[in-house]
Amino acid sequence: MPISNADQARISAAIHAAEQKTAAEIVCVLARRSSDYLYVAPLWAALMALIAPWPLVIFTRLDIRTILVIQTLIFVVITLILSYPRFRLAATPRAVKRARAHRASIEQFFTRGVAGTRERTGVLIFVSLGERYARVVADEGIAVKISDEQWRCALDLLLAEVRRGRIADGFVAGIEECARLLAQHVPPGGAEELPDRIYVI
Known part of the structure; x- marks a missing residue:
């Protein structure tokens, strides 16, 4: 309290x-x-997951399956990090x-x-x-x-x-x-x- x-x-x-x-x-x-700003975590996670594959496609020779796995991991990790209210609040504009x-x-x-x-x-x-x-x-x-x-x-x-x-x-x-x-x-x-x-x- x-x-x-x-x-x-x-x-x-x-x-x-x-x-x-x-x-x-x-x-x-x-x-x-x-x-609670519950929508903030998946929004930021989706944005980062959408951005992440492009540098991997341009600057690496990773196959598409590996890139998709990395993209999924990025989404999951960012969602988990922003599940903590303090981090979620900080990430909210x-x-x-x-x-x-x-x-x-x-x-x-x-x-x-x-x-x-x-x-x-x-x-x-x-x-x-x-x-x-x-x-x-x-x-x-x-x-x-x-x-x-x-x-x-x-x-x-x-x-x-x-x-x-x-x-x-x-x-x-x-x-x-x-x-x-x-x-x-x-x-x-x-x-x-x-x-x-x-x-x-």
Whole structure:
């Protein structure tokens, strides 16, 4: 587990304290990674297996049967190497990882009920460790008042601590900065609608 039960309790307490300053609802999600990228291993293996025979045909006198055996071995070996999640993640293009993490943040926004608050004042703080991705997703009642650039400060505080391995400290700092921004536009009041907790997926 990326964070301990004690750290989760600290984050829950930070959310509770933040929501005393604003009527907005804050939900946190920490993902180990946003996808398994299972298709990456066979794609890279197939590409290398298709490329490999050409130098063998041009620069060697190997017969076609031997080349086919080598081609098959290349496919199998690369697939096995990339079956390890760390290697598979490293082999996935950055743009693909960012797109998948972005999609996961939107999915979590709806899955955790952040889009269902009465005044449309839900805020999701999403971090995906494998992709090194973080995002604040705000519902329309807040998005019209606080720009992505303003959320950037909260994300910078969060990511600075996450890079040092202090995930809980990062979330607490990010939550406090989000509360400061939210308090300026969404004053306290209203009923509690969502649990004060972090979801670890």
